[in-house]
Amino acid sequence: MKYGVIGTGWIAKSFIDGARMLCDAEFAAVYSRTTESGNKFACENCIASVFTDIGEFAKGDFDAVYIASPNKLHYEQSKLMLESGKHVICEKPITVEPEELEELQALAKKNGLIYIEAIMYMFNPARDLLKEAIKKIGRITSVHFDFSQLSSKYPAYLAGSLPNIFNPALATGCLMDLGIYCVYPALDLFGLPKKITACAHFMESGADGSGNSAFLYDDKLVNLTYSKLGQDRLGSQIFGDEGTIVIGSISKLTNMKLIDNKGNETEIIGDVEKERLMGYEAQALENFIKNPDDPYYLTVCERALQVSKEMKKIRDLSGIKFG
Ligand SMILES: NC(=O)c1ccc[n+]([C@@H]2O[C@H](COP(=O)([O-])OP(=O)(O)OC[C@H]3O[C@@H](n4cnc5c(N)ncnc54)[C@H](OP(=O)(O)O)[C@@H]3O)[C@@H](O)[C@H]2O)c1
Numbered sequence: 001m002k003y004g005v006i007g008t009g010w011i012a013k014s015f016i017d018g019a020r021m022l023c024d025a026e027f028a029a030v031y032s033r034t035t036e037s038g039n040k041f042a043c044e045n046c047i048a049s050v051f052t053d054i055g056e057f058a059k060g061d062f063d064a065v066y067i068a069s070p071n072k073l074h075y076e077q078s079k080l081m082l083e084s085g086k087h088v089i090c091e092k093p094i095t096v097e098p099e100e101l102e103e104l105q106a107l108a109k110k111n112g113l114i115y116i117e118a119i120m121y122m123f124n125p126a127r128d129l130l131k132e133a134i135k136k137i138g139r140i141t142s143v144h145f146d147f148s149q150l151s152s153k154y155p156a157y158l159a160g161s162l163p164n165i166f167n168p169a170l171a172t173g174c175l176m177d178l179g180i181y182c183v184y185p186a187l188d189l190f191g192l193p194k195k196i197t198a199c200a201h202f203m204e205s206g207a208d209g210s211g212n213s214a215f216l217y218d219d220k221l222v223n224l225t226y227s228k229l230g231q232d233r234l235g236s237q238i239f240g241d242e243g244t245i246v247i248g249s250i251s252k253l254t255n256m257k258l259i260d261n262k263g264n265e266t267e268i269i270g271d272v273e274k275e276r277l278m279g280y281e282a283q284a285l286e287n288f289i290k291n292p293d294d295p296y297y298l299t300v301c302e303r304a305l306q307v308s309k310e311m312k313k314i315r316d317l318s319g320i321k322f323g
Pocket residue numbers: 007008009010011031032033034037038067068069070071073091092093118164165176177
């Protein structure tokens with residue numbers, strides 16, 4: 001399958017490497033705002049064509065586009081690609097507003113195209129391993145999912161610049177960047193909560209640097225914490241009355257183990273390279289293009305919309321605003 005790519009950051013390279021690792025993927029074109037950055041990326045990743053005009057790029061000779069631009073641009077770029085007959089896999093968060101996602105899901109359906117969010121969790125085989133492990137720890141009343149990762153851009157921010165990730169005008173910040181990785185498993189494993197509470201810590205730029213939300217269910221409380229200003233060293237945990245599941249990385253579902261109440265540990269999965277996890281996303285896209293009636297495609301679309309709607313509630317409760 002032939003791909004076009006929007007965005008020239010490190011994550012786009014990881015997707016390309018993953019898709020080449022697991023699929024018969026050809027990367028035919030890249031869109032960049034500048035010839036210099038586009039040429040550099042194309043040269044490093046063996047891509048034939050470089051476009052600096054997004055309208056011309058949209059007419060390019062490829063079947064699907066992988067979008068890895070700042071969040072604020074996802075909606076308009078995905079819309080243009082879907083209007084131009086391209087399948088779309090767009091980085092998380094797939095759109096900023098849930099209404100935008102609903103609109104584009106309808107557009108994709110109308111045009112007979114596949115449109116999915118590049119979220120590792122939904123395409124990761126370890127998701128099934130986690131679901132099986134959950135059945136072995138008895139009654140679950142408490143859960144803590146954490147994604148706290150000290151941002152490599154924080155020193156630049158402290159030195160006075162404004163990296164995209166801390167610029168609310170681009171709809172970035174901690175919830176949109178890392179919190180989403182906690183929201184996905186919470187909704188996928190436990191369903192919609194009956195009540196949500198949420199708070200955020202704001203940086204001077206107006207971006208949320210860290211935050212938390214609590215999902216209350218009839219039978220359990222799921223606590224989500226996320227930060228771009230400090231580094232987690234303990235991971236996430238699902239507490240059952242017959243055992244505990246420890247998850248080293250909630251975004252990758254790696255380094256997971258089950259510890260029973262006597263302290264015996266059973267490994268669920270060890271480490272997996274990020275490129276492979278992104279390759280699973282590309283595999284799913286190709287499968288959905290070949291089999292658009294695959295019921296899992298519907299699940300993926302429904303879950304993306306649920307996540308978007310609950311994220312919007314968290315934003316409103318936390319006072320997160322984008323310029
Ligand atoms: N799945 C994952 O693990 C993962 C990891 C990191 C990021 N992401 C997602 O990937 C997306 C991109 O994140 P990133 O950190 O790579 O973003 P970024 O570095 O801020 O921007 C990505 C690319 O977009 C272009 N760009 C930068 N600023 C722009 C602006 N103001 N207006 C228009 N284009 C701009 C740049 O390409 P040109 O200069 O060549 O135009 C840049 O290489 C986000 O949605 C993020 O959530 C996902």
